[in-house]
Amino acid sequence: MRTLFPVLLTVLLLGSAGIYAQENKPPPGEDYVSRAEYDKLKAEHEAMKQELEGLKTTVRQIANGTVPAPAEGPSTTTKSPEGKQVVTEATSQSDLDALHEEVDSLKSEIKGVVPGTTKFLLAGYGTAGFTARSGEDPFFDAAFNAIFLWKVNDRLLFEGELEFQFEDGNTTTNLEVAQASYLLNDYMTIGVGRFLNPMNYFVERQHMNWVNKFPDKPLAVYDGLLPESELGAQLRGVIPIGPTKLEYAAFVANAPDLITTPGDFSTLGMLDFGNLANAGGHIAVGGHVGFIPIPELEVGYGILRSKVGPRDQAVEAILQSVDFNYVRDSTLLKGLINFRAQWVWSHVGHFIYDPDGGQGFGPFEFNNNRNGGYVQLAYRPTGFGNIIKNFEPVVRYDRLNQLHTPVGFDEQRWSFGLDYWLTSSAVIKAAYELDNKNAGARDQDAFMLQVAVGF
């Protein structure tokens, strides 16, 4: 009514002006309203008034409960003892069941037509970091690992992992994993292709940057004395034994190669684990057993044996590893305790390098035994407030002993880090590393930052 009043007033004023203008015989033009137009407008106005009154009446009736609301579905209307109206659903259980079935069917159909979501998963992780190490130029780095998983059926899985990273100013691509796994039965799986080294717990379970709690990786166990991946076949699984579990893995793979003609003398006698062409033609045999007495604890032992070196001068190489992992959510300490340790031993048999002196340093032989590993403790105060529970201080000691090899020194490090978890798989890490080498080698302390995101 409030909106109509100005309209009516305007119309009346215009109408009056029109009548007045006609009586005073003004010149006809577009600025004037004729009698016919006035009557038409007046009639429309009267009709609108009636319609408005009708609507007001209806609203009052609905508010008083004297007229039912318009029905939208299968429902009935009754009156409560207080005189208020109650709308009761008349839908039966069978109707609901039918509706549920239809919804489930639609869900299934939708999943079936969306490409990839039923069997394929793209996962992986990315990192960006900064390292300032004494004696070297500080640098930024970044890497990206894409993991492709394809579940062919309930027994067959294919896994591929591509790593993209900067190396010597170029972007390099590495095929880290390309493995087909087949579940032979409930407790045994066979895998063929290129797979993460099963005897190396850190590599198989901890090396991923969104899992590893430091920006860098420990000495000896990674890029050190043990291979990171194998090219061959493995048989693995788990055996429940009473209240405990026993994990196992056994594999055959291309053997590592023995470096006998090095570009850098310090690498003489080391094992080249990137021996994809299997130079020397040897086969490595290895495995790992892990024992889980309680869910929080796992202890394991891994071994790899193979012949290495030229076919006519091959010597034996034995790599061994012991791992200990304890993770517990402690109510007493109001947080998550994460303790890990792994130690590895590398032995390469007696070999005479450069026997004829052709390379300028022989004949040369040395005790080719090395060992090293790490111990790490982290604590995340999950029982505290929102901000505090996202922090995770961590300390690590790692060591690599190879004084009596061409490397010529032992190295040990103490690392102190602080992680901040943005989500369960995204973390910002800061760490300071105190480096100590003997035999006159230069210590290289380091400050590192890293952002890692798993997806």
Add this chain to the structure above:
Amino acid sequence: MKKLTQIIWRWVGFPGTAIVVFLAALTWLVIGCSTAGNSASTASGQGGAQLWAQNCQRCHNTRSPSTYNDAQWEVAMMHMRVRANLTPEEHKQILAFLKSGK
């Protein structure tokens, strides 16, 4: 010298097996027997949520069920069954929890 090296190596190389066997026997006897109700392997009696927390947390932070959809969890869990050596019962219950936990 060579003989001494071999003896040292035996001492250096052998502890791997010895330590693990010793620790395994000790923990099995002391901890395993005293926590018969707190099984590491028997999934019966433990909910999917508990198994999810125990098994995933041993290596990394637990990921929320809403991270992936049901079809993606099926693939991820098959991958974890192989990589983390899950028993069929653990795999089944954790997957059911992840699918229902959204």
